[in-house]
Amino acid sequence: MHIIDKSDIIRWLPDRPKDSYKGSMGRVLCVGGNTHFGGAIILAASAAVYSGAGLTSVASDPINLHALHARLPEAMFIDYQDFTALEDAIHNADTVLLGPGLGRDAQAEAIFHCVLSAITTQKLVLDADALYFISQNRPNLPQTTVIATPHQGEWLRLTGLPLSESTVEQRQQATADLGMWVVLKSERTEIYLDDTVYQNLGGNPAMATGGMGDVLAGMLAGLLGQYSSPKETVLSGVFLHSYIADQLALNQYVTLPSQIVTEIPRVMRELLNAKQQF
Numbered sequence: 001m002h003i004i005d006k007s008d009i010i011r012w013l014p015d016r017p018k019d020s021y022k023g024s025m026g027r028v029l030c031v032g033g034n035t036h037f038g039g040a041i042i043l044a045a046s047a048a049v050y051s052g053a054g055l056t057s058v059a060s061d062p063i064n065l066h067a068l069h070a071r072l073p074e075a076m077f078i079d080y081q082d083f084t085a086l087e088d089a090i091h092n093a094d095t096v097l098l099g100p101g102l103g104r105d106a107q108a109e110a111i112f113h114c115v116l117s118a119i120t121t122q123k124l125v126l127d128a129d130a131l132y133f134i135s136q137n138r139p140n141l142p143q144t145t146v147i148a149t150p151h152q153g154e155w156l157r158l159t160g161l162p163l164s165e166s167t168v169e170q171r172q173q174a175t176a177d178l179g180m181w182v183v184l185k186s187e188r189t190e191i192y193l194d195d196t197v198y199q200n201l202g203g204n205p206a207m208a209t210g211g212m213g214d215v216l217a218g219m220l221a222g223l224l225g226q227y228s229s230p231k232e233t234v235l236s237g238v239f240l241h242s243y244i245a246d247q248l249a250l251n252q253y254v255t256l257p258s259q260i261v262t263e264i265p266r267v268m269r270e271l272l273n274a275k276q277q278f
């Protein structure tokens with residue numbers, strides 16, 4: 001197992017080209033947020049915007065529209081019950097995040113299948129309730145980069161393998177069977193990328209707050225349109241999320257997911273400055 005190394009993260013961090021414009025910095029669509037869990041998709045979309053995505057849209061229940069725009073006017077909005085609009089939005093995106101706050105009812109299941117069928121070349125990040133539907137249905141996945149971000153409960157539901165009673169080799173085989181890259185979240189998050197397994201040593205108990213995983217999923221989606229290598233993006237997103245949380249925890253008993261979000265641009269700039277000094 002490889003350990004994620006800060007010097008690699010710094011080396012991989014992309015410098016925004018001089019001729020960057022919003023359409024070249026990643027077009028992200030975040031799908032989720034039912035009538036109960038709007039906060040989950042708002043946090044994820046905020047993380048995508050603050051990670052530098054050029055254009056971010058949210059497909060969600062209309063009840064979340066005003067809350068989203070009050071916190072994140074940068075995001076565009078689609079009613080996720082309108083499947084024509086949803087499919088159009090997917091085709092206009094280069095990365096889709098599906099799952100935070102989606103719920104598990106019949107409407108959520110229909111949206112889940114609509115998104116899976118509409119994906120063509122878009123990279124796909126699956127989190128939360130999208131992973132529930134994967135574990136229930138085992139649908140065919142699109143032939144594109146698919147990244148799942150389960151916590152231990154979601155992992156157990158997906159694979160039947162308890163984290164504490166399985167080996168890395170068993171987990172590697174399980175991710176190969178799933179046909180996705182897997183970010184298996186814990187206090188020592190493991191990242192399964194084809195034949196290579198990485199471990200992230202960052203992170204701390206001040207992160208144990210609802211919404212923390214939604215922010216990670218949004219960061220991954222936001223970064224995917226900016227890096228040239230999806231593997232380097234996943235490793236960088238996991239590292240940055242915990243690195244920011246560790247900085248905040250030096251002075252705070254608990255680190256709120258929304259505080260991680262607002263720190264992302266500053267910390268990315270800090271690491272880019274370190275890169276430019278070499």
Ligand SMILES: NC(=O)C1=CN([C@@H]2O[C@H](COP(=O)(O)OP(=O)(O)OC[C@H]3O[C@@H](n4cnc5c(N)ncnc54)[C@H](O)[C@@H]3O)[C@@H](O)[C@H]2O)[C@@H](O)CC1
Pocket residue numbers: 036037038039040041099100101102103128129151152153154186210211213214
């Ligand atoms: N502000 C919001 O709107 C939030 C909404 N959320 C949404 O709430 C819905 C349900 O998410 P849950 O994660 O609770 O659903 P799950 O039911 O998938 O996971 C919780 C279950 O997993 C078990 N578990 C075992 N190890 C765990 C671990 N290390 N971490 C977490 N759980 C572990 C728990 O005991 C529990 O039974 C999702 O749609 C999610 O996106 C959450 O993201 C929290 C914030």
Ligand SMILES: Nc1ncnc2c1ncn2[C@@H]1O[C@H](COP(=O)(O)OP(=O)(O)O)[C@@H](O)[C@H]1O
Pocket residue numbers: 128150151185186187188189202203204205206207208209210211212213214215216
């Ligand atoms: N004690 C801890 N040490 C390190 N990281 C933690 C700890 N508790 C939570 N985290 C991190 O917080 C995130 C929690 O994700 P998740 O359970 O999906 O949250 P939510 O669904 O509430 O958004 C993961 O990235 C996990 O690694």
Ligand SMILES: [Mg+2]
Pocket residue numbers: 127128151213214
């Ligand atoms: Mg979660």
